[in-house]
Amino acid sequence: MKYSLIKLNDLSDEILIYILKKLENDQVLYSLIGVNKRLNTLIHDRIFTSHLRLMRYISDDSINLLSDTILDRFYSEILPSIDHKIQWLDLESSSMERILSRNYPNLYRLGLYNLEIESAKHLFTNETILNDLFKNDILSLIIHISKNKKQTSTKYDNTIIFTNIFSIFTNLQELKFDSNSIYPRYLSFDISPPIFISSTLLELHVNVTHFYDCIYLLDGRFNQLRLLHVNTFSIERSSVRTVNNSEKLPNLKCFSLHCEIDTVYYDQLILPLLHRMLNLEKLHLCLKIYGRNTFIDGNNLKINIKNYMRQLNQFTFNIRSTIRLDNKINLLSNEDIQHTFNHFQNNKIISSVDYFSEMERGQCHIYSYPYQLKYYHQITNNFPGGIFKYVREISLFDERSFEHKFFFQISQSFPFMKKLTLINEKPQNDKRYRIFDDDNQHLSIIEYPHLSHLNLDEAHDDYVEQFLLDTKTSLPNSLYLSVDYQVLKRVTQHFTRNTTRINSIKLRSLGLIGKCKIPKYVKEYFPRTKIL
Incomplete structure (x- = not known):
């Protein structure tokens, strides 16, 4: 600052605060406390x-720790x-x-991150520092348990930790138990x-093994749950x-249900639970449903859900329903499905309908936009487009070929x-590379700047x-590619092409399916790549 025309002290308090709010609070305190x-x-x-x-940041289940020097200064001078x-x-x-040995x-x-399962079990007992200092004070608790391959644990270890929390924090109002973890x-x-x-x-906020565990949590033990x-x-x-899935839940105002595994029990289990929530104001559903004769569409959601919840003012969802074709003649189009959402005045709803004749299966994907999830699976040629800034993982599947424009x-x-996974056994129709497509749109070399994992195991x-x-x-550096060995051998013309x-050299690691012993010429073609 010695030769600066504008010194830090020349700025107003409002501008200084605006600038400092762009930084993490620990950075502000560590850098500026005691300066003047x-x-x-x-x-x-x-x-x-x-x-x-x-701690420095939390991203994709990873945590960067602060250095001992920084922590020492916080403990002795700043705190x-x-x-x-x-x-x-x-x-x-x-x-x-x-840090918790001080009085606050x-x-x-309180948010506790990167806990190992054994230390977490010990921590949430009646003899620990948490019980001594914070028994009646903590109203909100966030728990993040690390994924440690060296430690074995069972689902009952998690249950023990969860239940002990309520004996320690007797006034707890909010609990997020490993809810945002990639490995929940x-x-x-x-x-x-x-x-x-x-x-x-x-x-x-919690993860449970079975749907009945969710119903168990709603049996009255949390009678003030909102x-x-x-x-x-x-x-x-x-x-x-x-367990009882019939008693009303008049106090519940917001409910979110998420399941990535397909279920046939939408009508038998999910709807009866929702019908108990008479005064629900916000609802979010993320489901995969099969075994029904018809798709889940706007009419179904209105008749079976919205009509039961007169207070509902925010309804978002991401639902994929699958039916067997079984020689069905009157197949609904995407326009038919979209029309069933005309009465959803406060939501922008996107629908995508596909029929797969070889598999004798039809699927309908409906979701609220803007899309909030970190993944988007089973994308087909009927993908409606849009910008999905939160999505980090996708999968592509179709019985029709994917062309360059796609x-x-x-x-x-x-x-x-x-992360991108592609499943498609159909060859491309137009293998020529064209800078412009038929609509005269510019199609430059495709870039995936953040791609780190590419799975082509089941790709033509x-x-x-x-x-x-x-x-x-143009692939990014440090990419992991998983691919069938024989396919890769043909595409690279026996590893000479x-x-x-250029893209092969960029691979950080390569998983070869169907090959145990890696020939020397393969290693020479991928000189900087770890071959698995």
Whole structure:
């Protein structure tokens, strides 16, 4: 700043605060505390002290830890001057015990990240520091348990931790139990379910093994619950026990149900649960449904869901329903399905209908737009387009060929895509590369700037060529490719083809299906690649 025309102190308080709010609070405090009296006053404001995250970032289930030097300074110099102002702390496991040894009189929200399963089991007992210091104070708790391949755990370990939380935090109002993890921890209450209850809990985010575990949580033990976000591994009938799925839930205002596994029990299990929620105001459903004679469309959602919820003002969904064709004659078009949503005044609904004659199957995908999920699966040639900035993982499937224009559209619609899986055995109709398509639209070389995982195990040779030819696609560095060995051998012309060499060199690792011993010439063609 010695030779700067505009010094930091020349800026107004409002501008300084606006700039500093762009940084993480821990960065602001560590960098500026003690610099001068004016900055000291500014950064001691609750804007920078009420919420403190002592870890660098959380992304894709990974956490960057702060260095020992930074943590030492926080513990010895910074925390003593702001501990009475901290209301929300986010910590990772290695620094947790030391940081929590201080007194935080106004702390009411606590996030604990990167916990190993054994340490988590020990932590949530009646003899730990959590019970001593925060038993009655913590109103909101976030738990993130790390994925450690060296440690074995069972679904009952997660249940033990979950139930012990309510004996420690007696005034808890909000609990997020490993709900946003890429490798979620599932709870199960199928055998000798534990006894736990909370009359204060208002909001719960949780993963459960079975749909009946969700119903179990709604049996009255959380009688003040207002919001429930549940991700269930499967939705099926239970052979272990019977639970009550008929008693009304008048206090529940918001409900979200997410399941990635196909279910046939939409009418038998899901609808009866929803019919219990008389006063629901917000509803989100993410489901895959099969075994019905008709698609789930707007009429079905109106008759079976909306008509039962007179207070419902926000209804979002992502539902894929599948039917068998069985020589059906009157097949609904995409326009027919779209027409059934005319009465959904407050939502933009997208529908996509496909019929697969070889598989004798039809599918209908309906969802609220803008799309909020991190994945979008089974994309076909009927993909309606749009921009999906949250999606990181996609899969492509069709019985019709994917042409170059289709891949260009995919790259534009999913700008932050990291993982792509392609399943298509049909050869491309037009294998020539064209800069312009029939509509005179410019189709430059396709780029996937964030792609890190490409699965072509069940793809025709033409699609392996589509991605490896540098005249069609520019792949990013550090890509993992999974592909059938014989297909790769043909596409690369026995690992001699120059036009596939540039993209091949960019591969970080290569998974070869159907090949155990890797010949020397293959390793020479992929000189910087780890071959699996």
